[in-house]
Amino acid sequence: MGAASLGSRNSNRKQSTLLVPELATPMSCLQSLSGQLLSLQNPNPNCLPPSLLPLRRHSSNDPTTQSSPPQEDDLPVLIADAVLRHSGDDDPRTLARSLSRLSPNAWPPALVDRVMKRLWNDGPRALLFFHSLLRLPSFRPAASSFDLAIDLAGRLRDPRALRRLLFLRQHHGLPPTPRTFAIIAERHLAAGKPDRAVRSFLSMPRLGCPHDLSTFNSLLDALCKSRRVEKAFSLLRALKNRFLPDAITYNIIADGWCRLKRTPKALEVLREMVDSGIEPTLNTYNILLKGFFRAGQIREALEFFSQMKKRGRKKNPISGGNCRPDVVSYTTMVHGLGLAGQLDKSRKVFDEMVDQGCLPSVPTYNALIQVICKKGSVKDAILVFDEMVRKGYTPNAVTYNLVIRGLCHAGEMDQAMEFLERMKREECEPNVQTYNILIRYWCEEGEIEKGLQLFGTMLGRGGCLPNLDTYNVLISAMFTRKRPEDMVVAGKMVREMVERGHLPRRFMFNRVLNGLLLTGNQGFARELLRMQDRHKRLARVVRP
DNA sequence: ATAGGGTTAG
Known part of the structure; x- marks a missing residue:
């Protein structure tokens, strides 16, 4: 489809009140903007799902554990299993002995990190694993592994363990990195201590990690993502001279306001951005677009999107180069319109993007599948699933989870279980959410045994550890x-x-x-x- | 892992 036909369609629209700011006349546009806007067949305690039995999940004569010989790829799985099976005492020395027997002399950082991520939902075991490695004389820890351990200690709310890890990493000649401080700031924010997050940031240079704009931006981002936009903004005001803000800085603040559904404030940020001579990027526009949907301003979103297209068509690379909708913009539209109940428009935008030379991605399909599940029928969502497979896309775990949730919601539990099997067959590892969805709905259907059975299988080979939600769902079901x-x-x-x-x-x-x-x-x-x-x-x- | 696009269920 040519630009001309689109152009004429556009020109028929009524005069817009919302304009994408154009660099040529940023002030005028922005001025108009800122105004608006186990099967327990017999529920006998001796017949619990495997993980509830006193340890030992795989008995050694279980045929499934004897089959496939260990391969490079499931080494992390095998090690994580061994750590989980390691019973009884929490002495790192004991586990260290087993580990040095079990495994290679070399513990490359990638392997260590993968094991720790696999053990993520058993923080104490993950930390025990890391501390055991630290006892092996040949072990050379990496900064990334320390960061994971520090993150876990923070999540376990164990400041002593955290300080000890910081000390140990210094001892290994690994000063904290910007990532380390981001983790710590995030923990402080999650604990409701924004001032500590800021103080930790201010202490960075003293601890051997120099400040720069990107570290400042990540602090602002963490503040905004925890809804402390006001605080982020005043910090920006205060430190403007030390950290000269860039487009990302403003995008972070604008996104913060959008998350609070305060698009007028986001537009003010946009204005200030342009006033200080920083050109909005396509990201800026995508943030705003998403913001309008979040705030329920569907008409504004449509208008904003059409302005993006209109300006994006212009030859002038300065005003048009950075606002032509990309795959993210289209995904935002498909998702936003669908959630607003406008499935037809959503599908229309989806089809239109191909005409515009913008190919959908897996997240685009996910957005479409989600909204069809929510506002239409799972059957139609599965048609889209089939369509994406036919076109050569590989559905990811999010895709499967959406379809499985849709099927569960429609009461099609058996079909949902078939999709779980299909997922495994296609070697798309089910994640903890996959299990949580199925367990939740089995329990809601009154089939608690089925829920417990799934709980039992999720720990098997290639499975995953339950998280807080899993336990909450199952414990509630027991009542x-x-x-x-x-x-x-x-x-x-x-x-x-x-x-x-x-x-x-x-x-x-x-x-x-x-x-x-x-x-x-x-x-x-x-x-x-x-x-x-x-x-x-x-x-x-x-x-x- | 410096910013933007998919996951509760109600």
Whole structure:
């Protein structure tokens, strides 16, 4: 399709009130802008899903573990399994001995990082693994592995472990990097301590990590992503002279306002950006476009998008070069229009992008599939799934999860399970979300056994560790039947989640405790209380 | 891993 026909279509539109700022006359445009805008067949505690049995998930005569010989690629899987199976004591020396037996002399950083990521949802084990490696004389740790460990210590809210890791990394001649400070800032922000995040940033040069604009930008980004846009902005004001802001700086702040659905503020930032002589980028426009949808300003989004197209067609490379919609803009449109209930328009934009010479990506298909699942029928979403496969795209885990969720929501549990199998067959590893979706819906259907069964299989080879959501879903489900055995299962889940570094909400903990007391499981209840005592530091900060 | 595009369920 030629630009001419589009042009005429566009010129028929009513006069726009919203314009993409043009560099030629930034002021005038912006002035008009800123105004607006296991199968427990028999629920017997002895018949728990494997992970709840006292350790040892694969018995050695399990045929599935004996088959395939270890390959380069599943080395991280095998090692992570070994760490999880390593029972009993938390002495790094014991595990260090096993590791030095089990494995190569060399522990390349990539391998270590992959194992740690696999163990991510068992923070204590992941840290034990890393500390054990540090005991091997030949081990040369990498900064990236220290960063992962520091991140985990922060997530486990263990400042002592964190300080120790910082000390150890210095000892290995690895000063903290900008990434390290980003991790720490993010932890402070998640804990509701923005001032500490800022102070940690200010301390960087003193700790051997020089400041620059990019480190400043990442602090602003972390502040904005945790909704402290005002704070980010005043920090920018205060330090403007030390860190001369660039387009990214302004994009970060604009995005912060957009996340709070305050598009007028985002437009003000845009104006200030242009006033200080910084040219908005395509990212800037995509941020705004998404912002309009987030704020429910569908008409504004449509108008903004059409201005992007209109200006993008101009020959003038300065005013048009950076606002022609790209695949991200189109994906934003497909997603936004669909969520707003305008499926026809969404599909139209999807088809139009190809005419415009912009090929959809996997995320574009994901956006379309998601909105069809939500506002249309899963059947149609699967047609799009088939279409993308036919065109040679490889669906990723997000794609599968969307279809599986759609099927679950439509009550098509069996078909959802078939998609899980298909996912494995196509060697797209199911992730924890995949399992969470299926477990949740099985439980909602009243098929708690099926949920527990999935919980049991998710830990198998090529599986993944449960996270907080997994435990929350299953523990809640244990209260739908009024069986004493279920309380024991719930209690074991609470014990296991705490051992893996996940904090149950106070409400959940007390509910399980009461359940155990009411069903005559005083002993187990006492054990949980003792555990809570041991984890006092954790228990005190039970999430709100 | 310096910014933009896909995942709760209600």
